[in-house]
Amino acid sequence: MNLFEAILLGIIQGLTEFLPISSTGHLTLFGKIFNLISAERPEEWTAFIAVIQLGTLIAVVIYFWKDIWEIIFDFINENLKHRVKFSEQKLNSKLGWLIIIGSVPVGIIGKSLQKVVEGSLTKDLYVIAFSLIGLAIILAIAEKTASLKKEMKDITGWNAFWIGVAQCFALIPGSSRSGTTITGGLFLGLNRETAAKFSFLLSIPAVLASGLLELFEARKFINPGLTLDMVAATIFAFVFGYFSIDFLLKYLKRKTTFVFIYYRVALGILILVLLSMHIIQP
Numbered sequence: 001m002n003l004f005e006a007i008l009l010g011i012i013q014g015l016t017e018f019l020p021i022s023s024t025g026h027l028t029l030f031g032k033i034f035n036l037i038s039a040e041r042p043e044e045w046t047a048f049i050a051v052i053q054l055g056t057l058i059a060v061v062i063y064f065w066k067d068i069w070e071i072i073f074d075f076i077n078e079n080l081k082h083r084v085k086f087s088e089q090k091l092n093s094k095l096g097w098l099i100i101i102g103s104v105p106v107g108i109i110g111k112s113l114q115k116v117v118e119g120s121l122t123k124d125l126y127v128i129a130f131s132l133i134g135l136a137i138i139l140a141i142a143e144k145t146a147s148l149k150k151e152m153k154d155i156t157g158w159n160a161f162w163i164g165v166a167q168c169f170a171l172i173p174g175s176s177r178s179g180t181t182i183t184g185g186l187f188l189g190l191n192r193e194t195a196a197k198f199s200f201l202l203s204i205p206a207v208l209a210s211g212l213l214e215l216f217e218a219r220k221f222i223n224p225g226l227t228l229d230m231v232a233a234t235i236f237a238f239v240f241g242y243f244s245i246d247f248l249l250k251y252l253k254r255k256t257t258f259v260f261i262y263y264r265v266a267l268g269i270l271i272l273v274l275l276s277m278h279i280i281q282p
Contacts, residue, residue, distance in 0.1 A: 001036050001048075003229055009036075010052055010233030014240025017056040018200065019248055020139065020179030020260045021267070025128040028173070029271060032280045037123060043221035045123075050214040051222065051230045055237030057207050060200055063245045067201065071096045091153055095201070101157050102164035103205045109168045110210065124173065125271050125282050131174030132268035136261045139179060142186035143256055150189045155198060159188045167202065174268075177203055178248075182257065192252035200245060 012030055016023040027049060031037040037045045061068065075096030078084040086094065150159075166184025170177035178199050185195030222230075274280045 001226060001229060003232060005034060005036065006226070006229035006233040007236050009048075010055065010236030011240050013049075013052050013233070013237040014056055014059070014242075015244050016176075017053075017237075017241055018060070018178050018244045020135075020176050020182055020257060021264055022128070022132060022174045022176040022179065023056075025132055025174040025176075025267070025271075028123050028125065028128060029267075029280075032123075032125060041221070042123070044223055046214070047219070047221040047223075048226065048230060048233075050211065052233040052237045053207070053211050054215070055234040055239075056241035057204075057211055059238045059241035060204060060207070060245060063242055064201060064204075067092075068204070071099070071201075095152070098155055098157065098160035098198075099202055099205065102160040102167070102202045105161065105164040106167045106171075106206050107209070110171060110206070125275055125280065127172070128174035129268040129271040129275070131172050132264045132271070135169075135175050135179050135183065136264035136268070139183045139186075139257055139264075140261050142183045143258065143261070146186040147189040148186070148191045150194065151191065152194050152198065155190070155194075159185075159190075160198075160202075162188060163198065163202065167206065177206070179260075179264075186257075192257065193249060196248055196252050 009027060009030065012026050013023055016026045028037070031045060070092045074090045074092040078089045078093040079096075084093070086097065163181050163184040166180045167177060169175050169180040178196070181199035181202060182192075182195045185198060186192070190198065271280075275282060
């Protein structure tokens with residue numbers, strides 16, 4: 001891997017982590033096409049990706065810093081310093097509870113399926129291709145049936161739980177964390193912007209926990225010779241991740257997710273064609 005390839009990986013990570021099009025799918029496809037995933041040392045690829053994911057994690061934390069601070073402050077104030085009934089708590093305090101509730105499913109299921117998730121399925125392009133197409137169809141159904149009436153203040157504990165369950169499907173390579181949670185939110189009646197924002201807030205605990213765990217376990221496979229490449233890739237992942245969050249929230253205020261649905265289907269079909277022609281290996 002050279003510096004240019006590392007920067008491209010950072011850009012891809014930043015652009016695709018928050019759009020509902022799967023960062024894993026895009027990174028794996030790029031890695032396979034340019035032979036960056038070593039069959040003898042696949043752990044080095046996993047370690048590299050774990051490092052540059054920190055860039056997008058920092059991006060979402062900085063973008064929502066004000067929201068995060070207010071959620072933490074009100075949650076502590078109304079649940080630890082002073083006992084306030086849930087029904088009487090401020091929206092930010094309630095959001096703290098909703099994020100906790102929504103994080104439970106992926107915390108349990110993610111840990112249970114860790115070995116499967118981190119196994120060969122992660123880099124299997126057939127799995128990624130069918131996942132891209134499959135979630136696109138489900139997202140299209142959500143778009144067609146969604147009432148789009150609920151705002152952030154209308155999200156209930158059960159809504160948060162089921163969106164958390166939807167987040168578990170992001171463990172399937174090619175599905176997309178934002179894609180599964182936005183889809184879940186639409187099915188539950190959230191408007192598109194609210195579904196996306198809650199998706200991003202809900203992703204923070206999961207991405208932080210899984211990212212740090214992956215980084216800790218992969219630390220011994222980090223290639224010191226790629227330090228400059230990893231730093232550059234992480235910076236570009238941060239910059240493009242920040243702007244992709246801003247873009248998606250503004251885009252969904254006015255438009256549907258169908259552009260991402262069409263893109264997912266097209267990419268999934270392209271991957272299947274490339275595999276059938278043996279241009280890339282599964």
